[in-house]
Amino acid sequence: MLMGNCPEWLAVMFAALSLGARVVAINTWFRTRELRHVFARADIGLLVAADRYLRQDYSTLLREAGAFDKVGTVVILGETPPGALPWSALRRKPGAFPGPEPDDVAQILFTSGTTAMPKGAQLTHRGIIENMRPIGERMRLGPEDRVWLAINLFWSFAAANALGAALTHGATIVLQHAFEPGEAMALIERERCSVFYGMPNMAHAMWEHPDRPGRDLSSLRTGLSIGTPGDMALIERLGVGRILQVYGLTEAYGNSAVCDYDDPLEVRHATCGRPLRGQEVRLVDPETGRDGVQGEIWLRGRNMPGYYNDPERDREIFTADGWMKTGDLAAWDDGGRLLFRGRLKEMLKSGGINIAPREIETFLQDRPGVAEAYVIGLPDAAKGEVPVAVVVAEPGASPDADTLKRACRAELAAYKTPQRIEIVERAALPVTATGKVRKHELAERLARPPS
Incomplete structure (x- = not known):
């Protein structure tokens, strides 16, 4: 389709x-x-x-x-x-x-990456139903709920996640043909939608829209999204009562860990919640192969049976005993919840020390006037590579690079402080068709000498 x-x-x-x-x-x-x-x-x-x-x-x-x-x-x-x-x-x-049959393939969703051609993730009937029901439970979905859905249906967050969660709990789907922030707010207000299924960029667009002050979005009691604590706070300021942070990927039916409706605000904003029923999660040290409190996320239980017609890729990500290596980094908090740390391939090593760009990005995005932050590694003769940050300002704001560096020095380890910070327009970032920033292209641009 x-x-x-x-x-x-x-x-x-x-x-x-x-x-x-x-x-x-x-x-x-x-x-x-x-x-x-x-x-x-x-x-x-x-x-x-x-x-x-x-x-x-x-x-x-x-x-x-x-x-x-x-x-x-x-x-x-x-x-x-x-x-x-x-x-x-x-x-x-x-x-x-x-x-x-329950274990027959229902959907083949081609995942889009920033470096490779799309791969066809196969999702079964059983997996869609049994993984989405507990997602709905975490949100306390019921027949009285109306789910606002402007996320494109081809994405697992919509085709499997939102549809499966809503339908297993008898909720109504309010479908927006294509996302437009003014129309979205009008639709939510008119239909009294109670569940927000959207990304932070959608929330930012609605927040900045001139119609926002005149719209009543108070019917939104909960919802799911993925982002930084600052992103989650913005979604709630928009009108969503309790937004739930999640961790997931298409290959694992959209979500593997989800916050709970009753979790306190700081948990819902900063963590991805506990694993869903039926999903096993390990955090494996990429260098030692041992389980720990942080490492690469390995999943077993609610995983796809494999990519369509791609046995070579299957061999790369699946172990002999059924664990799927995600390429994502995370840590456990004291309550058994996941703290997302970024992609394994994005990890930096400066002076022999591993650095997770996500940690620095989250810190920068929480500074006043910063809408987005992206951290990459650039070659360095002495340390191998050093972190460099690119920041997008909030509308009307003018964050200062030197001020941001001082904040990093004051609150982060010295080796995590970006060697340089550049303030750019959002339109200047290299992005995929779905809006993901191409970090490898960003690194290439920043490595070039100034013209």
Whole structure:
């Protein structure tokens, strides 16, 4: 499926799942190269796509990507191009179908990374239901809840997480076709949505929107997001009563650890909560291979059965006894909750000492006037590499690099203080189509001598 958020997306997904078919939810940001990759990998027999979404002409894009040659049948919602069938062709009288088994694959979601081509994570019917039910329990979801959902449905946070959590608890989905902050606030107010499913960048956009002071978002009692303590605080200032921080990845059904509705504010803002029921978590030292209070997150229990048609990648991330190596770093707090520390590949080693960029980023983002912070390592003759930070200011603010460095020196270990801090516009950052900052490109830019 290649469509924006719409009722037809949901109709196709649930119809396909009820027949036992596998749903490949395609990223609406993908362009020709990525679409070719998906069509070559996923063995798609039926493609249902919108003729266009926002500014994208999908009929043209699909032809350029070879969809009409590589896919058995193409159905277009909207204006039907030559070689495709109209949306009405999907309507059929009910027939007899065997339906799925619990451990059959339900969804194949292609994860987008900052360096590699997307990989098709397979999620089963059983995993979606059994992992999403406890997520809903952590939020205290019930039939009276209305879930605001503007996250694109192709993401696991929506396709598996939000839909599964809502439906296993009888909640209502209020679907926004595409995120626009003014429209989002109007929709939440009009529909009296009680659950926020969104990312910090959405909250920032709503907070900065001129309509915000006149909108009543007090119906939002809880929700899920991922970010720094400052991000979580902003979401609550927006109107969400109790936002819950989470840890997760597509390969593990979206979330593996989630805060609880009754957790105190400082826990919900700073930790990712305890592991969900049925999910085992280890923190493994990357150098010694031993379990500890911090290390790489290994998961077992609620994991995908593997990537679609990618046994080599499966061998890289799965151990013989079923543990999945995530490449993420974390620590345990005293209450058995996860503290996310960043990606293993992003770890810096300065003068022989390991540094987690996430720790410095979180500290900087909590300084007045700072909206975003990104820390990377640059080569250094004496220490191997040193941390360097890039900061994006909040609207109307003018944070000072020297002041930020002094704050780092005062409250962080000396080796964690960025050697230099640059203040940039958000638009100057190299990002993926989904908004993730490409840190390797950022490092390349910062390593160049000033022009």
